[in-house]
Amino acid sequence: MLFGGIDVSWPAGSETSAPADYAGTNRPIQCESEALDYSATEEDQLLLTVQQINARIGPTLMENRWSSDYSGGKDPASWTGSVAIFETYLRTGRPVKYGQCWVVSALVVTVCRALGIPCRPVTAYQCGHDMGDSFVLNLHKRFNKTGDIRSRYEGGSCWVYHAWNDVWMERRDLRFGLGGWQAIDATRRSFRNDILSRESGPASVEAIKTNQKVLQYDTIMGRLVVTKHPILLDDHGEQDLKDITNEYKHTEYRTRRLPNCVPVFKGRDVIFTLAPMRRTEFGQAFTVAVKIQNNCDEERYITCALSINSVFYNAVVASGIKSINQELVLKPNDVGEVKVEVSFDDYYKRTVDEDLIKITTLAIVGKTKQIWSEDYYFLLYEPSLIFEFSKHPVLNEATIMSVTFRNHLKVPITDGTFVVEGSGLLNPKTIRIGDVGPDEQVTMSEEITPMRPDYLNMFATFSSKELRGVVGSTTVKVNQREKWLTKFIKTLKHK
Template sequence: MSEILFDNLRAENNRRRAADNREIIFMEEEDASNDIDAVEGLPKVISVDLQARSNALKCNCERFELVERKDGRSVIIRRGATLTLDVTLNTSPDLKTDHKLGLIFSFGQNPNVPNGTQVKLDVTGEQTFNPDTSLWDVRLVTQTGDTLTLEVHVPAHVMVGIWSLSIEASLQSNPKDKHVYQPEETMYILFNPWNKDDDVYMPDDEERNEYVLNDIGKIWRGNWRKNKARDWNYGQFDDAVLPACMYLMENAGLRPENRGDVVLVSRAISKMVNANDESGVVYGRWDGDYKDGKGPSHWTGSIAILEQYMTRGRPVKYGQCWVFSGVVNTVCRALGIPCRPVTNMRSAHDTDMSLTIDKFLNEKGTHILDISEKVWNFHVWNDVWMARHDLPEGNGGWQAIDATPQERSNGIFQCGPASQTAIKFGRTELNYDVNFLVGEVNADVITWQQDPKEKLGFRKIRENVDDVGRELITKAPGGMAFGDQDKQIINDLYKAPEGTEANKQMLKTAASKSRTGRVAFDFPDQPVEDVEFTLEDIEEVPIGDDFSVTATAKNMSDSTRTIWMKICSSSEYYTGVRAERIKWVANNITLKAGEEEQFTLHVSYAEYFDKLVEYGMMMVFSVCHVEETKQVWFKDDAFQVKKPMVDIELPSTAAAGKSMLVSLSFTNPIDRPLTRCSVTVDGPGLTRPKTVQLKDVAAKGEMRYEMKVYPKRGGRRTIIAAFNSRELVDLTGSQNVDVIEA
């Protein structure tokens, strides 16, 4: 499939070049009846060797599979580097007195010199480069008879994508008659984080290796108290990926001359990976209904998604934030932009940009009127590394971009790049979408109660300043470690510690620039009330087990208090949207001064299992009302039902090119069979993504499946598995293996 993709892309590129150049041989005279061979002594280019392998090696591009294709190599280099090529002519050229040789590099459909999408270089025989590295230049390295070895300096600011090359040969005495040669190879020029003059320059070797070259990684999901990583195959070197990236850039509406600006390119990526506005890669869906596509939990990496997108010519169904982030990471790393997924545990979706998440209770405080704004259990976006010349000094480095279609930015579902520094200090006036990111990591959660005596009809009864942005997680640089050993908490990059004066001042500064924010933060807090309430926290519940949750009321006053208490449980999507109510209990209690009483909700496995949705997220909340003082207390808590991991058994070592047995297994934890079972296996350098349909798994029985894979490359490799069925979805596992080159 990927071979067809590449061939189609190359054919399209050749068609464009033919349309631009019209003829392979140019005769400036109107009367072109004389054959070009009749021009005595006219030099011709016989062949060009673009040295795909050696050019890729010196640019850290040798792992791209397109470089090694036997049916037509691609030349992949990075800007700021040099391109070496051998040009062979039909004669031994004398560039000083007799012959002219010119190189023309073109980008886009209508290249021209003024906007930088076309460059014309004369090979004069000069053997040194122009000291001004901001300019294209060519130098003669050696000449052996009719073969010239040339080096071309590619500036660090040029457009990123497919460039075409034409080579013109003529006589100095008759420059109008010339022979033009066009190499068949497709030439990709990428961003260069190794070059100090490139805006994506990253000085640390270990970080470059992780954020540009690592083709597998981890994306954390779950609840902030208990979360785990899911391995993801970025596969940026697969031969389907670069053609897909070029297709995305073509469809992004980004002018060719702007495709060297990493700010605009990364913003375009955030737009094009979702399919809401343009012909983007992935449709998002969060309601669990995936019958006309593939559920997000079935994906193990980006390769299958991008390949399906290209071959079918339409967006892929379906993804969610962590899938969008995985694809963004692939596209960015393929293009040379340092990139990493970031998971925000307890992520606010602030629709009105007030920097608050508002919950509304009725006048008695016994029922919830509205929670239209949500706090997601987790949300995943990406950090990209770049200079920001468009912002005040100090705002470069990591920038947040988000392809999940939550809110429109400039009328389109896109987000970022937003400077981490700007987010941390509340600089919401800076581009792009800083205000939304500040809300995601730092919004206050405010509970309001209906009160006709108040000017706005509600009074603030509770403000939680530390519920949002509990943990911001990414994978640390280095190899794939077991479990959470490579988990890196980066809260300090996005926010000052909760409760500190710096954090409070940042929120006030940011809120002061928003009308809705001023209303929420200026509203007076209510005085502390005299009954103390707590709700038990639950980290996780193994699937198949019952659970209980307890609320406690303690009367801290000198008088009797009459209290109405309610505890409710429901399943919910990870976005904070309630799926189904499971069970609730309510009771009236009377507490004398100093007394304490507990109130418990018991939920059995039979009561909750059929109401679970993907990822097994659960929500419990308690609402309490004190009759004498009208005190209202509200608390909610999310946790996750734990599913088994897929155990992967591999040999300790394997040999490249030889079969390796992979054994997958787990024990069904529920008292019913698993039907419509499938498993997807994936791993860069081991196997391309494969999905296999499996037989049913008996109730409390064992699932076991064996398959052979054929490692392609040596080194430490990781294999990923994802099991899904009608009854249980999103069971995953991974394992490392050392592959020895044969």
């Protein structure tokens, strides 16, 4: 599925998100937007403007890093919105450290909307990269005696998820019907040296859907990323999650068999099923199980390997957690199981970034040579942050906001840090709280003064050496204080 609107999404089956504050009404965004030449957003200049935004934000405004070492900068997961990034860049004049695709996507939204260009972030699960004109990825798997399975893609890679942007514009340079949403990918542009090449976009989403690859400026980029699940989210987060897969590709592609794909093994009399994973919080144990059912009247000798690894969001394996290689014999119409128990101690200190786990299975049936394999990504969930206000927020009146975190691990966590911000409520602020013991609760409090009446969003993250990506958000309604005359008239009417 494809989602767009906020900027962190997770593997299918565990959809969640971290809302981003695009801060279009905040300083310095307002101050800078007032100084802009809006003729750049007129129709004849709009394409060039979007190309320049797409080409410059990646390498100029943000320095990206895809590793677990973020020394000298900030963990990409700790950003709560765009304001702090723009303020840092305006102060230093150098690219801000560090970002990844969803951070860059949020910056593109802020700049485009400040210019009056409609823009939405889009996220896709399990999307291909750099496959060339064939749009084909060949996956090779091998396993050893311990059950450790290694996967290798030929011709490119397949990321767990990826975020980019759509902008809305007419396309009079293209044939009729190709206007509307246009895809741009500032993160992907940062991989390229040429500024305004075919990779710059914008690419017509309709052209991507209908596989028109020879149009200006680029539909190849769009075709590369849309191999599976595009999704859309809006400013308020997962409450308004919208599936836009049918905007990027025909939905019948999900079930249609490609004409050049022919089944190699026709006799599939053994059924393999990877048991559904239950929601697991970081710190809890979990079980991975493969159910095997022999549906024939003969014995079947089966070799089944199961490998569990921590991975980065670009699907690169960070560390092995546990693996097993098991042989079993199933009698006619019998059912068996291969199971692995994974404890907190097994994966503690082995997970990276978003605490993504990849399960890889590979099984071979001896006599028929039937092969079964499946990859599954799931997320270890972080604890929630709890927001409280000392009183209902009122325009231009101070109130105390508090954010609470509880350490649910059996080990202490170190170097705990809160980051909070909310457009119209509070400028980005970092509060360091130090170490937190097992089952200990910590609360940070901050005085806020709402600057406009509206439904406003407050965002917070908590990070430490042991826990990353603990995020939370809340929406509050800010009211105006009634004038004394209005209040007096209401009282009279009531009497």
